[in-house]
Amino acid sequence: MRVEDVPQEGNATLDGQRKGMYAVGKDGRIALVPSRGWEAEELVTTGAVEHFEQLAQEALQRVRSGAAGALEYFMYARRLDPPTLAQASGVWRWRLKRHLHQPFAAIPAPLQQRYAEVLGVTRQELLEFRPETTGG
Amino acid sequence: MGAAAAFQHQQSAHCESGAVAGLLRGHGFPLSEAMVFGLGSALAFAYLGIIKINEMPLISYRMPPRFILRRLRKLLHLPLKIETFATPAAGERRLDELVARGTLVGVQSSVFFLPYIPVNMRFHFNAHNLLVYGREGDDYLISDPVFEAPTRSNAPDLTKARFARGVLAPKGLLYYLDGPIAPADIKRLIPGALKKECRVMLQPLVPFIGVRGIRMLGRKVHKVLRTAPLPFAQRFVGHVVRMQEEIGTGGGGFRFLYGAFLQEAGTLLGNANLQALALQMVGIGDLWRDFAYDAARMSKGRLPLDGASLSSQLNNLAEKEAALFRAVRAEL
Numbered sequence: 001m002r003v004e005d006v007p008q009e010g011n012a013t014l015d016g017q018r019k020g021m022y023a024v025g026k027d028g029r030i031a032l033v034p035s036r037g038w039e040a041e042e043l044v045t046t047g048a049v050e051h052f053e054q055l056a057q058e059a060l061q062r063v064r065s066g067a068a069g070a071l072e073y074f075m076y077a078r079r080l081d082p083p084t085l086a087q088a089s090g091v092w093r094w095r096l097k098r099h100l101h102q103p104f105a106a107i108p109a110p111l112q113q114r115y116a117e118v119l120g121v122t123r124q125e126l127l128e129f130r131p132e133t134t135g136g
Numbered sequence: 137m138g139a140a141a142a143f144q145h146q147q148s149a150h151c152e153s154g155a156v157a158g159l160l161r162g163h164g165f166p167l168s169e170a171m172v173f174g175l176g177s178a179l180a181f182a183y184l185g186i187i188k189i190n191e192m193p194l195i196s197y198r199m200p201p202r203f204i205l206r207r208l209r210k211l212l213h214l215p216l217k218i219e220t221f222a223t224p225a226a227g228e229r230r231l232d233e234l235v236a237r238g239t240l241v242g243v244q245s246s247v248f249f250l251p252y253i254p255v256n257m258r259f260h261f262n263a264h265n266l267l268v269y270g271r272e273g274d275d276y277l278i279s280d281p282v283f284e285a286p287t288r289s290n291a292p293d294l295t296k297a298r299f300a301r302g303v304l305a306p307k308g309l310l311y312y313l314d315g316p317i318a319p320a321d322i323k324r325l326i327p328g329a330l331k332k333e334c335r336v337m338l339q340p341l342v343p344f345i346g347v348r349g350i351r352m353l354g355r356k357v358h359k360v361l362r363t364a365p366l367p368f369a370q371r372f373v374g375h376v377v378r379m380q381e382e383i384g385t386g387g388g389g390f391r392f393l394y395g396a397f398l399q400e401a402g403t404l405l406g407n408a409n410l411q412a413l414a415l416q417m418v419g420i421g422d423l424w425r426d427f428a429y430d431a432a433r434m435s436k437g438r439l440p441l442d443g444a445s446l447s448s449q450l451n452n453l454a455e456k457e458a459a460l461f462r463a464v465r466a467e468l
Binding site: 001007012013014015017018019020021022023024028029030031032034035038039040041043044045046047048049051078079080081083084087088089090118120 | 147148149169170188189190191248249254255256257258259260282283284296300301302303370371374375377378381382383386387388392393395396399414415418421422425428429431432433435436438
């Protein structure tokens with residue numbers, strides 16, 4: 001990549017930041033050049049973000065119908081999945097799986113606290129989480 | 137000490153090599169990021185099918201986190217102290233203590249909790265590296281190597297990021313130089329580092345590392361795109377690209393960065409062949425970018441999924457990298 005080919009497409013996920021890329025200058029020297037990012041990166045990053053948003057929306061539906069608890073929604077909203085959340089909160093995966101299907105209030109209190117910490121919300125918020133029945 | 141007071145931020149392509157270079161620079165031992173990366177023999181390829189991130193295999197274009205730190209400590213006999221902590225409170229106290237003394241401190245953290253990272257780039261990746269060079273009120277002054285300018289984070293957020301749990305949990309890991317750096321002859325260290333690099337890329341003991349790993353990825357991509365349901369196949373190719381192009385790789389899966397090292401090494405050793413190989417490495421980085429461009433568009437349905445094309449691109453890359461490292465080895 002030559003310096004003039006360093007992508008400056010204004011990748012939205014970089015939020016105006018520039019990252020460094022090494023490229024070949026006119027004198028043949030390879031040096032760091034700030035880049036505003038490019039399409040490929042933006043496509044895959046937004047793809048990953050959207051994937052979690054979709055999972056969160058699906059979880060929200062299940063919370064409404066009572067098939068899942070608030071924990072499942074917040075897990076996906078925080079870009080976590082069951083194995084990562086289990087590891088981050090120090091809970092066995094099979095146990096987490098059960099907790100995901102329960103109302104949050106049914107989970108033992110000390111664990112409620114641990115989940116809340118990992119998810120960066122208060123225990124109260126998780127307990128009182130009631131998605132509106134219309135729209136999402 | 138007081139290495140922190142006069143510290144100058146400098147942007148780099150990769151967080152770990154940037155943090156180590158920053159630490160050395162702060163102690164009057166200027167070594168470029170590329171030199172740190174290359175001396176650390178940090179370039180690699182690994183397809184780790186058994187380690188899953190969000191149901192996807194771990195694909196890495198470099199050696200695992202903390203590898204550069206450890207290699208450089210050994211090569212340069214650095215008086216490097218590495219500490220981890222049992223509790224966040226202890227970790228925060230220790231960092232404050234060091235910062236108050238004017239020490240420049242490297243910190244491992246998650247990217248998810250850092251307030252200055254753009255929201256769409258916050259994922260649960262626990263092995264980010266940054267330098268803390270001061271504290272003002274409740275804010276740490278931070279030199280994050282992959283960002284253009286120095287930045288800051290409040291104490292609770294940084295502590296949370298330092299004690300994130302899960303894969304590669306940092307456990308508050310911090311590192312700093314405790315004493316002067318002994319002079320070293322960099323020229324003499326280069327051949328050994330190149331040799332190690334060639335061994336990783338050309339003669340790994342297992343089939344999922346180095347150029348064999350690239351070929352394995354080619355086979356997997358082909359298979360997944362042929363057999364998996366569409367959404368999964370799309371996410372799979374998107375994932376491959378993310379690992380390659382996301383923040384901290386400098387694009388092209390670190391290949392451009394390694395090219396910069398080969399060039400600097402060639403100049404130091406007066407070896408024109410190495411300098412030519414540096415440009416060849418940059419060319420390989422461009423091919424990785426071509427691959428990323430196709431794969432990214434396939435992941436969003438802008439191009440039809442074409443496993444045969446992607447795997448033939450990967451085989452070509454494996455061939456080119458094998459030829460390059462064989463040529464590097466011939467120079468030793």
